[in-house]
Amino acid sequence: MVLEKVIDMITELNGAERDTVTPEVLLTELSLDSLDIAELILNIEDEFKISITERETLKSVGDVVAYIEKNK
Amino acid sequence: MSFNIIGTGSALPNLVVTNDDLAQFLDTNDEWISSRTGIKERHIISDETLFDLAKIAGQSALVDAKVSATEIDMVIVSTLQGEYISPSLSCLIAAELGITCEYLFDINMACSGFIYALDLADTYMKAGKATKILVICAEEMSKLVDWKDRSTCILFGDGAGAVVLEQGNSLEALKLKNSGSAQFLNVSACAGNNPFCKREKNEAYLKMDGQEIFMFAVTSIIEDIRNILQATHHNADDVSHYLLHQANMRILQTAQKRLKLSEVNFPHNMEHCGNTSSASIPILLDELNKSGKLHCGERLLFSSFGAGLTSAAALIKWSKN
Numbered sequence: 001m002v003l004e005k006v007i008d009m010i011t012e013l014n015g016a017e018r019d020t021v022t023p024e025v026l027l028t029e030l031s032l033d034s035l036d037i038a039e040l041i042l043n044i045e046d047e048f049k050i051s052i053t054e055r056e057t058l059k060s061v062g063d064v065v066a067y068i069e070k071n072k
Numbered sequence: 073m074s075f076n077i078i079g080t081g082s083a084l085p086n087l088v089v090t091n092d093d094l095a096q097f098l099d100t101n102d103e104w105i106s107s108r109t110g111i112k113e114r115h116i117i118s119d120e121t122l123f124d125l126a127k128i129a130g131q132s133a134l135v136d137a138k139v140s141a142t143e144i145d146m147v148i149v150s151t152l153q154g155e156y157i158s159p160s161l162s163c164l165i166a167a168e169l170g171i172t173c174e175y176l177f178d179i180n181m182a183c184s185g186f187i188y189a190l191d192l193a194d195t196y197m198k199a200g201k202a203t204k205i206l207v208i209c210a211e212e213m214s215k216l217v218d219w220k221d222r223s224t225c226i227l228f229g230d231g232a233g234a235v236v237l238e239q240g241n242s243l244e245a246l247k248l249k250n251s252g253s254a255q256f257l258n259v260s261a262c263a264g265n266n267p268f269c270k271r272e273k274n275e276a277y278l279k280m281d282g283q284e285i286f287m288f289a290v291t292s293i294i295e296d297i298r299n300i301l302q303a304t305h306h307n308a309d310d311v312s313h314y315l316l317h318q319a320n321m322r323i324l325q326t327a328q329k330r331l332k333l334s335e336v337n338f339p340h341n342m343e344h345c346g347n348t349s350s351a352s353i354p355i356l357l358d359e360l361n362k363s364g365k366l367h368c369g370e371r372l373l374f375s376s377f378g379a380g381l382t383s384a385a386a387l388i389k390w391s392k393n
Contacts, residue, residue, distance in 0.1 A: 033108060034282055034283040034286075035108065035282065035283065035286050035320075035322050037283065038283045038286040038287045038290075039286075039290075039322075039326055041287065042287060042290060042291070042326075042330075046330075
């Protein structure tokens with residue numbers, strides 16, 4: 001459920017096909033620039049009502065999903 | 073008793089520097105800059121001085137207000153750095169314009185400077201110390217940025233914007249906020265040549281973490297606008313024009329979309345001015361005023377953010393015909 005929502009948010013920003021966004025993919029491989037990443041973080045914070053304070057630890061899509069599931 | 077805005081003015085340097093011009097000496101291009109910032113060109117000081125721009129903007133605002141220099145009893149200049157560290161730009165500009173008031177000073181509140189100046193003006197008006205105030209925001213960002221840093225120098229432009237205020241009741245709310253950190257946005261002071269100083273000498277250029285500032289800006293704009301509307305019991309639709317600090321189109325659009333407001337209510341000029349720090353809102357205000365887009369009775373909401381980190385917002389009712 002969280003993964004699906006995160007994929008929605010990423011593809012909305014980068015326009016990529018959904019099947020290209022998997023838990024293993026690194027955020028740096030998603031054709032997102034630094035402001036896209038910032039917008040993604042804001043969207044996640046709003047959607048899941050969390051505050052992401054350890055952004056440097058989030059390397060992959062799977063890391064983001066795990067962080068949300070742990071903190072929401 | 074607070075104030076009414078009765079005149080606006082602005083001045084931009086003659087030299088227009090396009091993104092293609094920047095690509096002549098930076099590893100960048102128009103598509104990259106335009107798509108990430110919305111900025112197409114900016115005005116950069118070459119032959120003129122910041123003093124010239126501040127003077128023209130101030131004179132233009134006085135003419136628009138139909139007020140003579142001798143009627144002004146206070147001058148506030150917002151600038152990151154005037155012609156000199158000392159004397160202040162306000163001292164020089166007042167003398168040049170023929171203003172002989174007691175109260176005059178510069179403030180350095182970076183991109184939020186215009187709204188901080190309005191707050192000071194409001195205070196002096198309420199105290200009965202001033203009846204007509206000239207506010208000038210004048211910024212020469214081109215001498216503060218590192219022209220070898222393609223991530224920052226592309227964003228900024230030079231310019232000046234001004235307003236004349238007189239006693240009135242246009243100001244409905246004003247909020248200021250500061251977090252007190254230089255971590256994500258700063259300009260180091262000139263190090264001087266003290267032979268005894270043991271500190272490492274920093275380069276005196278603007279440094280910015282764009283991602284952090286983007287997040288701070290978007291969240292601050294949204295929070296400040298919501299707080300102002302709540303405090304004044306207004307709906308978002310009661311505001312005709314949201315004048316945001318003109319830093320980056322993506323900040324403006326992200327905030328506008330998250331507020332679920334129409335883009336037509338968010339005027340912008342960053343595409344031809346770039347980020348002119350505290351001058352950005354008064355320059356935009358002057359463009360709207362002079363092009364007849366503002367109507368008496370409409371509400372305007374100013375919102376800014378910048379080094380400090382500060383954010384500031386003010387709601388006014390436009391009282392000028």
